[in-house]
Amino acid sequence: MDSYIVLDLEWNQSPNGREYSNKDLPFEIIEIGALKLNCDLEIVDEFHRVVKPTVYKKMHFKVHEVVQIGIGELKRKGVPFVEAINDFYRFCEIDDRNKKKIICTWGNLDLVELQRNIKFYGVENKFEYPLFYYDLQKLFNIRYPNGEQDRIPLERAVHMLGIDIRRPFHHAFDDAYYTARVMQRMDFWPVSEYYSLDYYRVPRNPEEEIYLHFSGYSKFVSTLFDTKEEAISDKHNSDLICDRCNRMLKKKIKWFSTNQRNYYCIGICPEHGYVKGKIRVRKNDGKYYVIKTTKVVDADVFEEVRQKYEESKIKKIIKSRRRNAYNMGDV
Numbered sequence: 489m490d491s492y493i494v495l496d497l498e499w500n501q502s503p504n505g506r507e508y509s510n511k512d513l514p515f516e517i518i519e520i521g522a523l524k525l526n527c528d529l530e531i532v533d534e535f536h537r538v539v540k541p542t543v544y545k546k547m548h549f550k551v552h553e554v555v556q557i558g559i560g561e562l563k564r565k566g567v568p569f570v571e572a573i574n575d576f577y578r579f580c581e582i583d584d585r586n587k588k589k590i591i592c593t594w595g596n597l598d599l600v601e602l603q604r605n606i607k608f609y610g611v612e613n614k615f616e617y618p619l620f621y622y623d624l625q626k627l628f629n630i631r632y633p634n635g636e637q638d639r640i641p642l643e644r645a646v647h648m649l650g651i652d653i654r655r656p657f658h659h660a661f662d663d664a665y666y667t668a669r670v671m672q673r674m675d676f677w678p679v680s681e682y683y684s685l686d687y688y689r690v691p692r693n694p695e696e697e698i699y700l701h702f703s704g705y706s707k708f709v710s711t712l713f714d715t716k717e718e719a720i721s722d723k724h725n726s727d728l729i730c731d732r733c734n735r736m737l738k739k740k741i742k743w744f745s746t747n748q749r750n751y752y753c754i755g756i757c758p759e760h761g762y763v764k765g766k767i768r769v770r771k772n773d774g775k776y777y778v779i780k781t782t783k784v785v786d787a788d789v790f791e792e793v794r795q796k797y798e799e800s801k802i803k804k805i806i807k808s809r810r811r812n813a814y815n816m817g818d819v
Contacts, residue, residue: 496664521661540566619686706731712775
């Protein structure tokens with residue numbers, strides 16, 4: 489049976505600003521908190537480690553304001569990161585492949601920073617690849633849609649569900665506890681199919697490319713390319729397929745971009761109607777990959793995309809005219 493590891497982290501950063509950060513470790517983990525839940529979402533074990541800092545020997549003032557931990561306390565109570573992560577592996581029973589453990593976090597940053605710290609300290613990354621996990625913040629927003637903001641803070645979710653507040657927020661173990669309580673209290677099972685994919689490690693060859701299908705949309709993660717242009721122009725990446733019947737579609741609106749990061753298109757499936765494609769270009773270790781989602785949409789969404797397409801054409805024309813004017817010396 490599945491079990492769940494609800495994880496939360498706190499981290500420090502350069503107290504002197506981003507320009508003084510260690511490029512290989514911009515965020516140094518200073519606390520790890522986790523709870524283990526069984527298949528019935530009951531808490532069966534807990535984990536907590538304070539981590540001794542080695543990179544940033546002073547606290548960033550904003551971090552100190554939030555977590556209320558000083559460097560002196562970290563040095564006195566902390567253990568080396570290597571010791572902490574190996575203890576965490578044992579807590580997760582990471583080497584027991586017969587017991588499936590699903591990591592759960594509030595948001596999509598903790599696993600990225602945990603693996604970045606793992607790499608920095610030269611520890612083996614024992615998490616499965618590809619690494620699927622539950623972003624409970626995303627699931628909460630699916631379960632309780634909120635038009636005002638896409639991501640509801642943990643403290644607000646706790647209040648919304650009427651969970652007793654007996655601990656402070658913004659400590660790793662306490663936030664892990666509240667995340668677990670939200671998971672227990674929210675109607676989790678109807679949204680449990682919407683797991684997330686960690687992008688710290690991405691496909692390194694076509695054989696590792698990832699195809700995912702959910703109720704309502706599909707997702708594809710490509711291998712790496714040397715340039716963004718290669719990633720966008722690759723036929724495999726730019727094909728549009730209906731997420732319901734897997735039919736290759738002819739594009740009514742070809743791929744276009746409004747900001748050089750996100751690309752859109754619209755195709756028409758003879759059985760399911762309009763299908764929207766979206767490509768996000770991401771960078772990993774100096775190379776580029778794409779995350780492509782496809783989704784059957786209605787006429788209103790088609791019209792929104794069509795308007796964006798027309799606006800992008802006008803912007804291209806204006807930009808081209810300005811460039812020509814500049815080259816001719818009129819500006």
